[in-house]
Amino acid sequence: MKYEPVKNYIGGKLTEASGEKLDVYSPIDGSVISQVTLSTTSDVDKAVQAAKEAFPAWSNTTIKERVQVFFRYKQLLEENMDELSKLVQEENGKTYDEAKAEVLKSAELTEFACSLPQLTAGELLEVSRGVECREEFYPVGVVASITPFNFPNMVPNWTIPNALALGNTMILKPSEIVPLSANRIAELLTEAGLPKGVFNVVHGAQEAVEAICDHPDIQAVSFVGSTRVAKIVYQRGCSNLKRVMALGSAKNHLIVLPDANVEMTASNVAASMTGCAGQRCMAASAMVAVGNVEHIIEKLCEEARKIIPGKNLGAVISKKAKERIESYITEAEQQGAKILVDGRNYKVEGKENGFYVGPTVIDYVKPDMRIAKEEVFGPVLSIMRTDDLDEAIKIENSSQYGNAAAVFTQNGSYAKYVAERASAGMIGVNIGVPVPREPFSFGGWNDSKFGVTDVTGKSSIAFWTKLKKTTIKWNPESRVNWMS
Ligand code: NAD
Numbered sequence: 393m394k395y396e397p398v399k400n401y402i403g404g405k406l407t408e409a410s411g412e413k414l415d416v417y418s419p420i421d422g423s424v425i426s427q428v429t430l431s432t433t434s435d436v437d438k439a440v441q442a443a444k445e446a447f448p449a450w451s452n453t454t455i456k457e458r459v460q461v462f463f464r465y466k467q468l469l470e471e472n473m474d475e476l477s478k479l480v481q482e483e484n485g486k487t488y489d490e491a492k493a494e495v496l497k498s499a500e501l502t503e504f505a506c507s508l509p510q511l512t513a514g515e516l517l518e519v520s521r522g523v524e525c526r527e528e529f530y531p532v533g534v535v536a537s538i539t540p541f542n543f544p545n546m547v548p549n550w551t552i553p554n555a556l557a558l559g560n561t562m563i564l565k566p567s568e569i570v571p572l573s574a575n576r577i578a579e580l581l582t583e584a585g586l587p588k589g590v591f592n593v594v595h596g597a598q599e600a601v602e603a604i605c606d607h608p609d610i611q612a613v614s615f616v617g618s619t620r621v622a623k624i625v626y627q628r629g630c631s632n633l634k635r636v637m638a639l640g641s642a643k644n645h646l647i648v649l650p651d652a653n654v655e656m657t658a659s660n661v662a663a664s665m666t667g668c669a670g671q672r673c674m675a676a677s678a679m680v681a682v683g684n685v686e687h688i689i690e691k692l693c694e695e696a697r698k699i700i701p702g703k704n705l706g707a708v709i710s711k712k713a714k715e716r717i718e719s720y721i722t723e724a725e726q727q728g729a730k731i732l733v734d735g736r737n738y739k740v741e742g743k744e745n746g747f748y749v750g751p752t753v754i755d756y757v758k759p760d761m762r763i764a765k766e767e768v769f770g771p772v773l774s775i776m777r778t779d780d781l782d783e784a785i786k787i788e789n790s791s792q793y794g795n796a797a798a799v800f801t802q803n804g805s806y807a808k809y810v811a812e813r814a815s816a817g818m819i820g821v822n823i824g825v826p827v828p829r830e831p832f833s834f835g836g837w838n839d840s841k842f843g844v845t846d847v848t849g850k851s852s853i854a855f856w857t858k859l860k861k862t863t864i865k866w867n868p869e870s871r872v873n874w875m876s
Contacts, residue, residue, distance in 0.1 A: 413429050501830065544572070647785070797818075
């Protein structure tokens with residue numbers, strides 16, 4: 393095994409968990425690169441105790457002091473960029489460039505956290521003569537972050553810098569499929585000067601997640617993963633009276649109009665459907681072609697054929713994922729859809745045991761087919777045809793999900809018409825992956841997110857803090873009525 397077996401990181405120390413052991417595979421060639429021990433309820437409790445112990449001292453520092461750690465952490469992410477990117481590439485299977493883009497985004501997320509002192513100065517108003525009301529942000533306490541396999545470095549960093557800079561202490565439960573990056577993040581945070589116990593990692597699966605949802609000393613839970621599990625975590629955490637934010641699956645629609653810029657649309661759509669092998673919650677999954685867009689579809693297929701597994705297209709996460717993706721394609725074909733570019737049964741020379749699916753473009757998909765409705769999570773684009781813009785919007789609106797939607801056109805009023813009516817939290821106009829950049833927030837609608845706030849940016853401040861409102865009479869002898 394290339395890497396030492398992965399242990400929990402609790403109170404600044406590597407600690408053996410007590411559950412079952414799982415092999416960690418590299419999707420690139422199917423080899424076993426490490427092993428992870430899953431945590432039980434009592435392992436989670438150990439991490440909570442460490443975070444609870446660290447909370448009073450950490451939350452008593454000023455935010456100006458706390459962000460100093462994150463200035464250093466951002467620098468460490470940059471200094472270790474190559475190594476961190478290779479680790480993401482190895483455990484997740486994405487390309488080196490994609491892995492590097494992920495770590496760069498982690499640095500940008502950390503940069504935002506460094507600006508939190510400017511955004512959390514609180515408010516003060518003289519509400520009556522000599523009487524003031526002030527409002528301040530307080531951390532909520534011990535918090536947890538549960539993350540998926542598709543961004544082993546970036547998704548943990550959606551929550552870590554903001555939650556910690558705002559004074560909380562955290563337990564991260566990364567995906568057991570990609571446990572390696574989480575421990576490197578913990579080491580870098582320690583190197584940046586984060587006190588022991590402020591950030592802890594527990595590896596594990598269902599039992600660890602359930603223990604987090606049930607633990608009385610965890611105040612807030614952030615979850616990112618599939619809608620199926622997001623619903624479980626949201627319901628279980630809320631029923632235990634915690635605040636929960638749970639981001640789920642996606643099915644992102646791109647509405648393409650005939651006047652769209654051909655080159656730009658084709659390359660954007662091809663990049664959006666294949667980036668990270670389609671395993672992005674922001675990936676283009678369904679294209680609604682309005683009217684005659686033959687020329688764009690032709691160019692899109694040309695672009696898709698230039699994307700080669702093992703070269704500029706990474707692997708999907710597992711053999712099971714490869715089989716699931718290919719079965720969606722085969723089912724659509726059997727139901728009458730036309731495969732324009734076929735990525736099934738792809739073998740990469742020298743990496744025959746890797747989990748690769750080539751870019752796949754499927755035309756004449758009908759809105760009631762399974763491939764049109766469900767999240768495929770692979771480099772697959774389903775094209776649905778319509779002659780009517782309102783019909784295209786209806787197709788987008790009928791999705792159970794609502795992470796992202798995009799419109800490709802050069803007509804400003806059509807773009808605005810679609811942007812206003814799409815039922816999604818993140819909208820792209822001539823952009824295939826409309827991830828908002830800091831200070832804007834990331835979060836979907838409908839079954840793509842449960843909870844009120846978004847996970848990043850300004851909106852996340854409300855999730856990681858509670859407000860204290862203080863009313864002060866400075867000159868009690870003046871007998872001023874605070875209501876007057
Ligand atoms: P997943 O739901 O299988 O796993 C996510 C986390 O939940 C992991 O830490 C896992 O250990 C845990 N988990 C899995 N099964 C569980 C169970 N039965 N009970 C309790 N915990 C459980 O998701 P995944 O396959 O790792 O990630 C892919 C999914 O994540 C896709 O659906 C994708 O759209 C979604 N995702 C969404 C966003 C977003 O911003 N909305 C971002 C990234 C990924």
